[in-house]
Each structure stands twice: as structure tokens, then as C-alpha cells.
Amino acid sequence: MDETYWDPELFEVREPATQTIPFVYNSPHSGRRYNRAFLESSRLDALGIRRSEDHFVDELFSAAPALGAPLLLAHFPRAYVDVNREPYELDPRMFVDAVPSYANSNSVRVAGGLGTIPRIVAENVEIYQRRFPVAEALSRIETIYKPYHACLRKLIARTHARFGFGVLIDCHSMPGNIRVAGTGVRPDFIVGDRYGTSASADLSNAAIALLEDLGFHAVRNKPYAGGFITEHYGRPVKGLHALQIEVNRALYVDETSLAKRPDFAALAGSLSVFMEGMAEFVAGYTGDSALAAE
Template sequence: MSLQRDFQTITPFEVCAPAQQRIPFVFNSPHSGNYYPRAFLQQSRLSPHDIRQSEDCYVDELFAMAVPLGAPLLRAHFPRAYLDVNREPFELDPKMFNEPVPSHANIRSTRVAGGLGTIAKIVGEGQDIYKSRLPLCEALDRIETIYKPYHHVLGQLLSDTRAQFGYAVLVDCHSMPSGMDMADNAGQNGITGRPDFIIGDRFGRSCSDALSWAAIELLQNMGYNVAHNKPYAGGYITEHYGRPHRDFHALQIEVNRALYVDENSLECLPSFAGLCRDLTQFMADLTALPDYVFLQKPQAAE
């Protein structure tokens, strides 16, 4: 964790880019930010350690080799507990604020109901973040100064990629708690127990079927247990940017944290280096897929 007075002394996100983009892929790590403004921590009822439970620790490092392979990587510095760009811009819980939220806010989404809107109410197993209600202006400021610029940059990266290569592929990179169990989905892809990875494609709507199954097969061939869409099919980013009929493909990948991090101390495990090597090979193989994989249109309606 790094403490900052605000995001005027450090950029809230950055694009790590090769000197020249060589492949039609863009990688995105929206939840691995670990810069926590002091004022935000002062508003919170949680300890600096507990508030990190929603953080995708080190995911940007796991996928950092995308850049030498020839693809840009967009990485957040702001934490998910502070602002979640994998939500609609105004998924807001009116009970969190001193003033009424804008009329265009989505206050009835399932994510808001679960405490995980654009401005999250909780982390972990339902732990409230804030001591009291927030001024609405603070939420709107985070949306205007961080959320909207982040999505402008991500959208531009994808548009530029499609213009250069004829299509663009977004890989949205996340981690998941190790306690997630597949008991309710036994038999899916032969998976029972806890998967190592989950590939999400919005149930076939956000990318070509061939891309999803290629990603699954590559990881399975490395010996990993891989699930498909359940329980994570992709969030707002995958849904919003995945338009395969317009040559924009979006795939979400969730990594089981137990593979590389101690979930109590949040320190990297010795296995971290080996997982990085495997993911580097995975990215190399995925980005080397032939063009026809991306020219196929999904069977599911867009």
C-alpha cells in the first residue's frame, strides 16, 4: 500500500506501452491499484490492511510481460475500494450520500444492491468502508476526474488498435478470492472444487467463441483448472467494450489469488514467479492466434 495526499501528486492510472504496438491486443488491470489517499483512509472505519480486501493485488505485475510482447497495458493506481471503473459511471447507492444522487444514476442494479457500485460501500465479506455518509460532490469528483478519463483512454487504445490491425482484443485482468467454490457448478468443463482461472465472455456475447475456448484450452494444457463464465462472466468493461460484430473482442480473466499471494498478509508467495512465467507463455500463445479466430462472429446475440 502507498499513501498519497490525493491524485494530484501521482497519476491515477498509466498506460505501459511498447515503443511500437505489434499485436492487436490491449491488456487492462482496473483493480490492482494500491495508492490510497490519506483523506480516503480517514473516512474509512477499516484498517489500512482490511480495506485492501477488494484489491487485485499484483495483477498488473502478473500481466506486465504483455508490454514486451507488443501490447499496451492500462493499469490503475487508484484502488477499487475508492472507485470502481468496472461499473457503469453512475451506479450509486443513494443511502451512501448526504445529498440526492443525480436522476440519471442507476440506483437499482444488482451491483449497487450488493454494495459494489461505482463508489463501493463494502469490501470483502460485507465490511462497510465508510464511517458516515459522503458528500455527493466527492463521488462526482472521482467520476469526473478519474473514471471518465480512464475510460476515454481505454476506448482510445481499442479504437487505435482496430484502426491499425482491423480488429482489437481487450483482455481484462482480475483476481478472485480462493474461497470461491464451484460446488454449485459441478461438471462445468469437468471442473469441481476451486478453479485456478475463470474465463468470462458475457456468455458468448463479448468475443468470438473460438477466442474463449482457445484461452481455456491454453490454460488447461498448462495443468490449470479453468471454468467458463461461472460465477464471473465479465463486468461492465467486458460488456461495454466487447462488440465482436464491430471487431472489438473482450475477454475477462480471473486468477485465483491462492496461486500467488498470501491472502492474509497480502505478500507474494514463492509461486509468484512461476505463475508469471506461465502467464507470459499464455499471453504469447493467445496473441499468436491466427486472424480467423477473431473474424468469427459469436453465436450468441450481441
């Protein structure tokens, strides 16, 4: 991996000694390094601004390198720039000057305050004290968003070249109060495959079965089917599969204090077993297999 692609203070790749399985693990929302200028521009305190983090998800999936897969993880916070969006989903209400003509300002995510440069953290809480120059947003995209995706693309391409196919697992967390619409059921995990377009059904079903065998309640696609990363990198017909895994935060963190719960280590251990199981599931496949072609 060419380290000139990024500043290691912003994100890093934790590599296995040798990549032995066709997986790339990605934790784009667990970053928790907040620079002083950003904090000073915010109306939120040091705890409030962390509400949109996928708290400690990088640690929950930290066994990936030992199991033979690279783990890409963000150090920059999601509230600063969100790499699980299109590159230019920009909200004109945030800036003192006009956004570029190529910006997508009409997406549902922008309308909800959760564009590439988020306007809010969770619960519709505004981040900024005042509007700021759009050049600042574009700088974040150039110096963080684009290098992050260049790195992720390189990891996926390397994996595909080595094994003939590849599986991206995009790792996230969700609020503890999430319920499956119409049922009232609170899932422990949601496996998203963009309704079958980003990964094979066999792969999604295997992920759900493995989680349920570990004693968790897992559902598929509702209410989270996968974001930009899952949609953008999942190309099953080309042997590239992408799954989004959402972990219920109530399983492992106090959502008020953001302190880890006593069961944190046990959950991380279960996810290590899950990752091993996923690797075993695809062990018999090649680039010409039914999985890669589905």
C-alpha cells in the same frame, strides 16, 4: 497516446516500443495508492481496506508490453472508485444528499454494496465511518472514472485501426474459496465472455485450452462472466473482442497478509506464455476474418 487525458499518479499505460499484436491488456482493480483523506474517512485499517483489490494483477500481466501490447493499469484503488461499473451506479444510502436523477441506484451491484463508489470491501465490510456529500462521488467519476475509460477507448480504437480488429483482455483476480456451483471444483482461472456476447467462442476456447496446457484448471463464465468493461467494449460483430480473465488469488498471494507466495514469479511466467499463445492464435486473422465477424 495523449497524456493530457490523465494524471499519471492515478493510472498509466505501459506501452510497447511498437504495438505488434492486436491486444490491449487492462488491470483496473490492482491499484494500491490510497490517499490520506480517503483512509481517514474509512473505518478500516490499512490492511482491511485492501480486501477488494485484485492484488498484484498488474505485475502478473506485466510482460504484455514486451510482447507487443499496451497494458493499462490503475494506481487508484477499487475501493475508492470502481471503473468496472456503469459510470453512475450510486447507492443513496452512502450520501447526505440526493443522488442525481440519472443515477442507477437499483442495480444488483449497488444493492450488494459494490457500485461505482463502493460501500463495502470484500466480505460485506463497510468502508466508511459516515455518509458524505454526493458531490465527492461525482468528483471521483469526473476526475478518475471518465479519464480512465477515455484512455481505454483510445487504446482499443487505435488497436482496431491498426490491425483491423482488437482483443481486450480485462485482468482480475478472485478469492481463493471460489467454487463452481454444483461441482465443488475450485478453478484456477475463469475466462468470461458474457456468455458468448463479448468475444468469439474460438477466442474463449483458445484461452481455456492454453491455460489448461499450462497445467491450470480453467472454466468459462461461471461464476464470473465479465463485468461492465467486458460487456461494454466487446463487440465481436465489429471485430472488437473482450475477455475477462480471473486468476485465483490462492495461487500467488497469502490472502490474510497479502504477501506474495513463492510461486508468484512462476505464475507470472506462465501468464507470459499464455499471452504469447493468445497472440499466436490470432496471428492469422484480419478484420475480415471469421474471428472478427463471429
